[in-house]
Amino acid sequence: MRAAKGPYATGGHMNKQLIVLVTGTAVVPPEARNLITDRGFALREVTDDHVGAEDLHAALDGVSGYLIGGYEEPEPTHFERAVTLEAVAFVGTDFRSYVPGWHTAYDLGIAFANTPGENAASVAEFTVLLALALARPFTAAIVRTPHSPADPISTASPPEGRELGGRTLGVVGAGRIGARVATIAQGLGMSVLYTSPRRNQALEAATGIAYTDLDGLLSRSDVISLHRPGPTADEPPILGRRELAICKDGALLVNTGHHDLIDPVALAWAVEHRSLRAAVDGLGPGDAWAALTALGPERFLSVPQMGFLTRDAGLRAGLRAARAVCDVLSGTGSPDVTNPDFRERRAAVRHGGGE
Structure with a gap:
């Protein structure tokens, strides 16, 4: 995990540096990572496609935004313990099947975006x-290179x-x-x-x-x-x-x-x-x-799950996810947020009305 320093965010968070976590190695392209820093946020990266539960807790500590770009499956406790987290984007469509804690994120008033159609x-x-x-x-029937010249090459009919x-x-x-x-x-x-x-x-x-x-x-x-x-x-x-x-x-x-x-x-x-x-x-x-x-x-x-994994789809989905998280953290909101009442819910939780 590495953190890159960035400028200070604006729009409701004046003079407070906000961190956006990006996980995975391939789904979120460099252009999306650059968009995050260009928008005035610090970037924290976990270059592991299968980050473990405890490492994910550590990575989420102190972050305000989170792009789910690896194969991790965040549980309810990940959102409960990430007390500064305000915006999440799943780089794909079917987050309800792959993020067990999505309902907890909704309950806590965390804006949750996805990128339907991009892949x-x-x-x-x-x-x-x-x-x-x-x-x-x-x-x-694929012809494989022999380990040595003495190894026979299969001539079986396909x-x-x-x-x-x-x-x-x-x-x-x-x-x-x-x-x-x-x-x-x-x-x-x-x-x-x-x-x-x-x-x-x-x-x-x-x-x-x-x-x-x-x-x-x-x-x-x-x-x-x-x-x-x-x-x-x-x-x-x-x-x-x-x-x-x-x-x-x-x-x-x-x-x-x-x-x-x-x-x-x-x-x-x-x-x-x-x-x-x-x-x-x-x-x-x-x-x-x-x-x-x-x-x-x-x-x-x-x-291995790879149908979505092309440069073209990654660029579209990664940029859209990064834009959604940055828009929420900047206070403008995003049409890709799947729980548009997140602000009201977050306010209720903060005032003791989350039960």
């Missing part, structure tokens, strides 16, 4: 990449693949990312179905994709792509044993949403008994996910 193109393109990797399973053109894609969740995936798939010659909590008739009119319920989508789709936020603590996965049993034999399943959208035990059953192949951007914890990984990448392909 949609990157995640959509990565989704199609994973679908193609399942349809054309080439990973085992497995047979399938074309995506002429097949049906089912999109679960037709928001910014799902809609982009649908249009890319149409460019490949696929028919597209979608299901969503709210029907998007404007999207249907613009693209010609068809709405159906979840069961209808699962039973008719050759490729299924998940684009829903992660379930809350009391919600079951979207896809369990019953839902996966509805899928076509040999269907391809891509999940670039949250890993908890799928029951891993049920997924292992579907891979074994329904010849389903799946790809996930990121991996859940525990033995069930480890067992899936052991099936091999041509049946279950998992990668």
Whole structure:
């Protein structure tokens, strides 16, 4: 962790130097970090993508702003103990699935911003990449450099693949990312179905994709792509044993949403008994996910969470997050704040009305 000295902030904090914490190594680009110091704030950096709980407590001590740019998952106690913290920005969209303490931040009157849509193109393109990797399973056929001249180079024939053109894609969740995936798939010659909590008739009119319920989508789709936020603590996965049993034999399943959208035990059953192949951007914890990984990448392909990780998306999202935090700390507010009543809530907490 290193701190960089900066000028003094203005706008409600005259003559008080305010610190903004930025975590992670890749998601928040230098341009966003420069914006923070150019706006008159000191920059504190934790160049660790997986900062631990206690180190995060230490890093948050005395800071006024916080950009969540690593893979840490701040708990309620992180916000409770960060008594000077006024503004947080999640460099992404689905903070409710990845920040367990978000509700506590709301309760304490901490402004909480996110950056919806900024990584949609990157995640959509990565989704199609994973679908193609399942349809054309080439990973085992990659020629690797031998450790020594005596090591043989595999000459095994690559497995047979399938074309995506002429097949049906089912999109679960037709928001910014799902809609982009649908249009890319149409460019490949696929028919597209979608299901969503709210029907998007404007999207249907613009693209010609068809709405159906979840069961209808699962039973008719050759490729299924998940684009829903992660379930809350009391919600079951979207896809369990019953839902996966509805899928076509040999269907391809891509999940670039949250890993908890799928029951891993049920997924292992579907891979074994329904010849389903799946790809996930990121991996859940525990033995069930480890067992899936052991099936091999041509049946279950998992990668470290990286769909959002492009230079383009990082620049858009990082600058937007940095701007939101700086705007709140400067007293002007930001349209990206998801709890616009944060000032009233903070005042109530400070006057003993937070219970």
